[in-house]
Amino acid sequence: MDLSPYLVEAADESTLPITPLGASQLNDWLAGQPSFVAAWVQSSGFTGKSGSHALVPGSDGPLARVLVGVDDIEDPWAFAGLPTALPRRRYRLDGDYDRRAAERAALGWLLGCYAFERYRKRDSAPASLVRPPAADRARVLRLAQATALTRDLINTPASDLGPEALGEAVRAEGKRYGGKTATIQGEQLLKRNYPAIHAVGRAAAQEPRLVDLRWNNGDGPQLTIVGKGVTFDTGGLDLKSSAGMKLMKKDMGGAAHALALAKLVMDAELPVSLRLLIPAVENSVSADAFRPQDVIQTRKGKTVEIGNTDAEGRLVLADALAEAERDAPELLIDFATLTGAARVALGPDVPVLFSNDDGLADRLARAAASERDPLWRLPLHEDYRSWLDSKVADLVNVPDNSFGGAITAALFLREFVPANTAWAHYDLMAWNQSAKPGRPQGGEAMALRATFAAVQSWLAEREG
Template sequence: MDLTSYLVEDADESTLPLTPLGRDQLNDWLAGQPGFVAAWVQSSGFTGKPGSYALVPGNEGPLARVLVGVEDIEDPWAFAALPTQLPRRRYRLEGQYDRVAAERAVLGWLLGCYAFDRYKARESEPASLVRPTAASRDSVLRLAQATALTRDLINTPANDMGPEALGEAVRAEGKRYGGKTTTIQGDQLLKRNYPAIHAVGRAAAQEPRLVDLRWNNGGGPQLTLVGKGVTFDTGGLDLKSAAGMKLMKKDMGGAAHALALAKLIMDAELPVSLRLLIPAVENSVSADAFRPQDVVQTRKGKTVEIGNTDAEGRLVLADALAEAERDNPELVIDFATLTGAARVALGPDVPALFTNDDGLADRLAYASRTERDPLWRLPLHEGYRSWLDSKVADLVNVPDNGFGGAISAALFLREFVPDKTSWAHYDVMAWNPSAKPGRPQGGEAMALRATFAAVCDWVEERKV
């Protein structure tokens, strides 16, 4: 969805001021207003409660301003509910804002304008916001559009977002910024030594593929992004229940995140050598489906016994992570809707972060706090590594016990990460189970802003 039209540069004759007021500021503000305004606001019941608002008329009756309950002016979601609640017209923020507060307000507004409208037209258009002078139009639109891309890709059902369409989405973004995209698919995966990707996706009508985008801006440090692109997950022969399968169009959410981060990096023209690897498959059931207790080869040469065909994401990521080693990257970041265990541990809003680099963990944690974009580090606990041992292969894809599922999945991936490379792995929900201001029910970008901020800081450090 294109959000650019909801951020305008100039006020017109219909533009109304938005006045943010906390509970402790309201009385002072009312004391400076004409009596009829104070009476109107008091009779409306407006108290400055966060998320509330009051339409205030002028002395001749027409609407003159909107009061907005805001306790924290840097809250990214402080204004997010307003675009669809207020009368459709232009609004401007009243008061003085520094860059952070102005850009947070605009970002929240724009994300509050988002709707997934591919199959159903929205009932009404949202209101527009005049850009505050302190806010960079490019910076805010960059984040808003990348978030919208993530949501759109995840929300699109598998009949329109299979491996082929996901590959085309990568190609389109690469072309937009001058990158080069190549694809290896079908039996070519076997010939080119990506056997795990082939094994997971071979049962589907659309061929499995590895989509590879390269973009270089000045030969900077090598950064490789990897995203799990399982466009639908039936569970394979270890078939999911109907309830468990209902949201599996979102199982390519890791790919959506990785592509959105690549888009941010390319749009900002960061001086890096960027590579994006998306193993795009559908985990289907057919006579050719891989089976429990099969032993699958991987690109790295390690063999994997299949304990459960519903633990397929880590298999396709294994080949992609092994391929990343070709460029000797300084940093590898992968995103995946990998385990329900991460959701049990942290709930739907907070992605689990695993990393082999404490300095990188600190950088990401700092960005999470400053960007108000939550994530939480979980440990790569060595004591659980033995759970991945197999009697017939180098590894098993899922332990027999039900403990620490997010940790054992991350430990599995670590087996395929390039040696001596800083690596971050996100286990994300990629979905809002319920709506909140600026965050409608459906596909969601999680830790995207924080990760981009951390990458910018990482790149800047390497300039010195």
């Protein structure tokens, strides 16, 4: 979805001010207003409660101002409920804002304008905001459009977003910024040594593939991003229940995040050599499906005994992470909707972060706090590594016990991470279970803004 029409450069004759007020500020503001305004606001029941708003008429009757309850002016969601709640017209923020507050307000406004409209158009368009003077429009739109891309991809069902269409989405973004995309698919995966990707996806009607986007801007460091692209996950022969399968169109949410982060890097023209790797498969059931207790090969040479065919995401990521070693990246980041255990640990809204580098993890945590984009680190607890031992292969893809599932999945992935590479792994939900202002039910970008800010910080430190 294109959100740019909802952040405009100029006011018009119909533009109205929006005045943010906390509950503690309301009485002082009312004291400076005409008596009819104070009477109107008080009779409307507006108290300055966060997220509430009031429409205030002028002396001649027509709407003259909007009041909105805001406790924290830097909260990116403070204004997110207004675009669809207010009459359709242009609005401007009343008062002076520094860059951070202005851009948070504009970003929240744009994300409040988002709707997934591929199959059904909304009844009316949202209202528009005049760009606050301190806000960099390009920077705000960059974050908003990357979030919209993530949401659109996750919300699209597998009938229209299989491995082929996911690959085309990567190709389209690469072309937009002058990148080059290559695809290895079907039997070529075996010939070129990506056996785990092939094993997981071979049962589906659409061939499995590895989508590989490269983009370079100067002689900067190598940044490689990997995203789990399971466009639908039945669980394979270890078939999910109908309830467990219901949201599995979102199992490519890691790929959506990875592509969105790559888009942010390219759009901002960061000085890096960028590589994006998306193993795109559908985990289906057919006569050719891989089976429990099969032993599959991987690109790295390690063999894996299959304990459960529903733990397929870590298998396709294993080959992609091993491929990343070819470029000796300084920074390697992967995103995946990998385990229910991560959701049990932290709930649906907080992505789990694993990292083999304390400095990188600290940088991501600081960015998450600064950007109001939460994440939480869990440990790569070494004592659990033995749970991945197999009697017939180098590894099992799942332990026999159900403890620490997010940790054991991350430990499995670590087996395929290039040596001496700073690595961050996200295990995330990528889905809003219920709607909040600016965050409709459905696909969601999680830790995306934080990760992009951390990448920018990393580059600035290297250059500085």
